[in-house]
Ligand SMILES: NC(=O)C1=CN([C@@H]2O[C@H](COP(=O)(O)OP(=O)(O)OC[C@H]3O[C@@H](n4cnc5c(N)ncnc54)[C@H](OP(=O)(O)O)[C@@H]3O)[C@@H](O)[C@H]2O)C=CC1
């Protein structure tokens with residue numbers, strides 16, 4: 001076991017193991033969690049109660065989560081003297097499955113995103129963000145029930161990797177000189193800033209593989225590659241090409257392309273096949289609004305996936321309803337799609353459903369489906385009875401607006 005200086009390892013729990021490619025989950029797994037910055041503590045406190053109540057109700061004490069707080073962000077800076085102690089990363093490795101609240105990232109300077117760092121150092125290569133509609137949630141679109149998509153966003157590469165050089169810095173000038181003199185790039189202005197957009201077949205294919213496997217295992221209809229390959233030909237265009245190549249190499253029996261669908265199958269999807277499509281990203285944003293029922297699993301490079309996540313979340317009620325998980329073959333750290341929503345920090349106000357639903361994904365990942373189902377039932381009933389937080393209440397007539405903690409209690413009472 002790693003040597004923990006700040007975190008306390010719970011005495012009554014065991015580590016999840018990974019054997020022969022699968023998780024071995026004990027009845028009392030130790031699950032590390034990061035509370036998060038801003039609204040993080042409010043949401044976490046509400047969510048944790050829901051998880052414990054659901055597990056208790058589903059398994060009558062035979063199973064329980066042994067929570068282990070680990071530190072990152074402002075709390076870590078205050079209590080451990082650093083933003084992301086090494087032991088936090090060690091804990092997510094040692095215990096394999098964890099959950100986190102949002103962490104603040106300064107804009108335009110300061111430290112790099114701790115969220116992105118965690119994804120990179122743990123190599124959590126797939127950011128999985130399901131977008132589904134709960135009956136009764138107010139939405140800006142006419143038929144939100146048609147939205148049922150799962151975003152698989154590449155999580156380790158692309159401009160999101162944070163490889164940037166500041167305007168005027170010595171290294172930047174060297175790089176600019178290299179591009180001008182060695183590669184003949186004429187259009188770089190003096191004083192330019194630079195960023196790199198690294199993308200590989202390895203990184204793209206493992207993400208697209210996970211998306212296709214998910215589609216097969218969950219009887220989904222299609223996987224759409226979302227790219228800007230007309231403009232960024234060798235990065236985003238290659239993402240698309242690598243996706244089709246992967247489908248040919250590894251999923252020839254299960255996947256047909258959209259061209260094959262029309263050329264060979266006259267538009268009728270053969271039983272048991274998944275259609276692989278691609279859309280240029282700007283078009284995809286309007287397709288998602290106008291024809292959401294034609295889209296199902298989406299696979300995209302990192303930045304497109306970031307934008308798509310918030311845009312699609314809006315269609316089903318907003319970021320308060322948007323869960324996610326960062327998943328690799330061995331490790332997983334679940335987290336909501338949204339950030340710290342700082343203006344609401346400490347008000348016990350924002351919607352904890354995002355983190356509660358991220359916990360549902362975590363329980364499903366552990367194979368604890370019964371507990372996950374109880375939570376979904378509790379959320380559905382609370383919303384049907386119009387017991388909701390401010391974000392939904394502001395657009396539901398006759399709603400009872402409750403605080404984050406009260407919403408969690410309402411879910412527990414309705415499980
Ligand atoms: N994974 C992570 O940890 C992430 C961290 N961040 C970081 O968070 C910080 C703030 O980012 P910002 O751009 O303001 O984006 P946020 O996602 O934090 O908030 C944007 C808006 O979304 C709504 N919202 C967010 N969460 C909830 C919720 N739980 N319930 C209801 N509504 C919600 C609020 O809308 P309204 O104002 O309409 O009420 C809020 O003002 C930044 O430092 C950013 O880098 C951002 C994204 C992810």
Ligand SMILES: O=C(O)CCC(=O)C(=O)O
Nearest residue numbers: 104105113115116306337
């Ligand atoms: O790390 C951050 O601050 C932002 C991350 C983000 O927006 C996301 O992952 O969706």
Ligand SMILES: [Mg+2]
Nearest residue numbers: 306309310337
């Ligand atoms: Mg985002």
